[in-house]
Amino acid sequence: MKIQFDSAAANKVQKNLDESKKLLLTFEDGVGAYSQHAMIHMQVQFTINIVGNDMPIDGYNAIVHSNIGDLLIKDYSAADLEENMTIKLNSHLGTLQLSGDGGAIDDNVGFIDFTDKNGVKNNPAK
Secondary structure (H helix, E strand, O other): OEEEEOHHHHHHHHOOOOOOEEEEEEEOOOOOOOOOOOOOOOOOOEEEEEEEOOOOOOOEEEEEEEOOOOEEEEHHHHHHOOOEEEEEEEOOOOEEEEEEOOEEEEEEEEEEEOOOOOOOOOOOOO
16 A cells, blocks of 8 residues: 655745654554544545654554555554555645545545644644
8 A cells, every 4th residue: 555745835834843752644443543533524534643752552453555655554454445545645735645446445544744733733634
């Protein structure tokens, strides 16, 4: 399983990323320390999270490879993902869009840097 970030999406994420941090692709199901809410609607929702290497990642037990580094996922969230995916930046809204070979997966992927005290507040996909 792999994700190709377009250059604008890669720049948005990478400016917050360094060797002391990891990437997560969180399925927003209310399970785990980084999930912001349980699904209360009938759509799939994901968030890209940045966490420190010293922060817990319980439940993130599978890897998705990408052109900006590996993303850890909850293994069961793979059921809502595809083998080949892309993440593009919607420059008008400042949000990320996740799609696969079969089309859109999530048109409003959140982005939260948990190493920043204002990371949750600055999530554009609230």
